[in-house]
Each structure stands twice: as structure tokens, then as C-alpha cells.
Amino acid sequence: MRWHIDGDMFAAYQRGDLTPSRMMAVDTHLQACATCRAAVPQDPGWLDASWSAITEMLDTPRPRPAERLLTLVGVPHHRVRILVATPALRWSWLGATVSVLAFGIAAALAGQSGAHMTLLLYLVFAPILPVLAVATVYGPPVDPMHEITSVTPVAGPALVLWRSSAVVGLSVVIGMLGAAFVPGPGWWAVAWLLPALLLCVSTLALATVLPLIRAAAVFGGAWLVVVGGAAVAGSPVRPLMFGPLAQAGYLAAAVVAGVVLSARRRRLDPGEMR
């Protein structure tokens, strides 16, 4: 190297006083000359601050695929964290939902002669699954982190609703996948969606009066008693409970329950003892 950068030249570079060609010369020289790189004026305090910022970035866990997907869809970052940060809850209800559906489908595939009965069982039980999921999203009996969650500012109705939307969304997706495997005419495979919607929304609406789990038990139980009872009594359950008229009724009732829920949402029971 025939020349080195001196202190004046460094200062002039920083002030922007050098001619363009000299600026370029300093740039290219720095890239090639370790001596001059080491001679660049340093600020130890800045160096330490920069390093600690870098270690912090390196120690931050990288987002998992589910998190990235939700962010892509446009969910705000803090909501994404809440939704993905409860793995204990997630696996329990996901496992329950999948296994119940799997049993139904396995039974259907094992005996085609019983297909009619299996479809009926599917239609009766599928709407219950999202309700079970909603029942277990919040509150002391099911959430091991509940005591810690309940003292944070996010606790309460907003968290109940966010978690409910997440689990209901996934339950519906899983239910649809399951429905694809159930034998029988295609239309029946989606007949459970509106009852499920009605049960979920009214469970949440009732949760403004009762604890969430009890509200879920009331509506889940009522559904099982009415539809199951009708089936046992030998009524024509499919046309009666899942026909067009009944579907319209479910939709209307779900809208009413939705209105009730939105009017009383501030009283949505956070699951504490009363």
C-alpha cells in the first residue's frame, strides 16, 4: 500500500469536504487496507451499545410458521403472539377434535351399510366440537396459565373472543376436512356448520351470565338432548333438524345471539369464581 489515510482525511470525509474522487479513494482504500480500517475514529460507548443490540436480535426467537402465516394474513403482531403463545391449550382441544372426528370417519368407512347412521352421528356431534373448543379457551379449570393471564391487561372479554375465534376457525376447518371423508350426499356434509355457529355464539352470549364452561354445557347438552333424543325416538332427524327451514332458523337465532353478545360483551365472564 503506497499511502494511508490520516486523521485530517478521516475528519474531512465525515464532514463531506473531500472531492468526490477522494471520497471514492477513501472508500476503496478502507476496503483493502486493514491498517486504515483499524485507524477509523472509534466510539467505545457506541460499539458496546451496537453489540448489545445485536445480541438481543440474535437471542430473539425466530417466528414459527403459524406466526408468519397469521402475520401475512394481516393479524396485528401482539394478537399473533397471544394466539400462538398457548400451546398447552392448543394441543388438548386439537387432539380431542381430531380424534372424535377420526372415530366417526373410521366407523363410516368400516361399514358402508351403516353409512346413514354414521352421517347422522357426524351431524349430531360435529356441532358440539367447536363448542367444546370454546368452553376450554379460558378460565381456571382448563388454562394452567390462567392466574398469570388474569392479571395482565389483555385478560377478559377481548382475550376470550380472540381465542374463541381462533379455535372455532380451526375446528371448522378440521370439521370440513372430516366431512369430505364422510360417505353420503355432499350437501349433508356441511349441514352442521350453521348449528355449530349458533351453538358457539349462544354459548358466548350465555357466558355473559354464567361461567363459560357452564354456558357451553347448557347449550351442548341441550343440543345433544334435543337432536339425540329425536334420533332415539325415531323422528326423521335429518329433514327435521337439518332441513332448509331448520337451517334458516339456526341462522336467525345465531344473529340474535350475536346481537345479544355484542350488546353485553363487556360482561363476558372471564371465568373467575363468583
Add this chain to the structure above:
Amino acid sequence: MRGKRRAPVPPVTEQSSDGDLLRAIAAAQRDALQLLHRRHAGWLRFRLSGRCADHDVVDAALQDTFVAIWRNAHTYRETSAEPAAWIWTIAVRRLVSALRGPGHRWLGGPVPLSDVPEEQLALVPSAEDLVLLHVEHGELGTALDRLPSELRAVIQVTAVDGLTVKEAARYLGLPEGTAKTRLMRARARLRELLT
């Protein structure tokens, strides 16, 4: 080739070469990254500050640079480029991303990699670079000073900073075609001025 087994890397010291440090970083040695940071952060900040007046942007770009080095050190090839040039290329690309990238940055999100494949990060010093090492002495210096500033800017970011024409266009806020034309005009002008 992240999962490939490597020969054990000897511990690094102050005297280790940049190449050794990068190899140790590829083997996930945090100490090596800290040594590399201490050795290079100063001059990188010095040069980046010449290109961007906002200190926060420069600092953020510099932090991204070392995070990117930590994750991509395994793509560095000893034979292809001087480590300092390799590091500088990453740094200036980070600065371009910070200045021209999408307005939002995810908190704690992944560091967006440049759309250029990593293998191309390693640049061979071009003949222009080698000539520029001596610019201030020769006629080239005078020629560069007499070049119109918008043409000189293109030479600066391509030949000195080592960006591709596409990235240079993004950095300068120009359509790619315009950047290409300006680079050709700048070369033609330089040739004229030097003869």
C-alpha cells in the same frame, strides 16, 4: 449447507484472521462474531454514515448486517473475496433495504434477505476497484471529479460499493433502465475524459 458436519474450529483470538473468524461464526461461536464486530463495526459505520445522514438508520442497518453475517457466514468462500469486501457488500445492501424497503418492519421478525442469491454476495474485486485504489493520484481522479454528479453517483454505488445495477437503481430511486443508461453514459464520459 447448514446441517453439514464441520471439522472442529479452533478457538478464536484477537490475532485470528477475518477468514478464521467467519469460519468460527459459521460454527456458531458468538465470541468470533463479537471480535468481528469490534474489528469492523467502526469503519462500516464510518462509510455508511457517508451515505445516510440518519444515524438510527445506519445503526439499524449495521445491526442487521451482523445478524445476517451470523446466519450466513457458512456461505462465505475464502477464495472468492476479501472478507472486508464481503462484509461491506452485506452492509450496504442492508442500508439499501432500510432506506428503500417496505415501510414496516416486523418486531423480532426475520431479517429479509436480499433477493440476490447468497452466492453472488461474494464479489471479486473488479478492475475498476483496483484502478480506483489509486484514483487520487492519477488522471482518473480528475476525470471522476469532472463527471456530472448523477453519473458519478452510479459509478459510486456500482464500482465502489459493489452493488448490482438493479440494486443501484433501487438505492438511487431510479428505474432500472435509467440506471443502466447512466452507467453506460458514465463509462463513455470517463473514457472521453481520460483520452
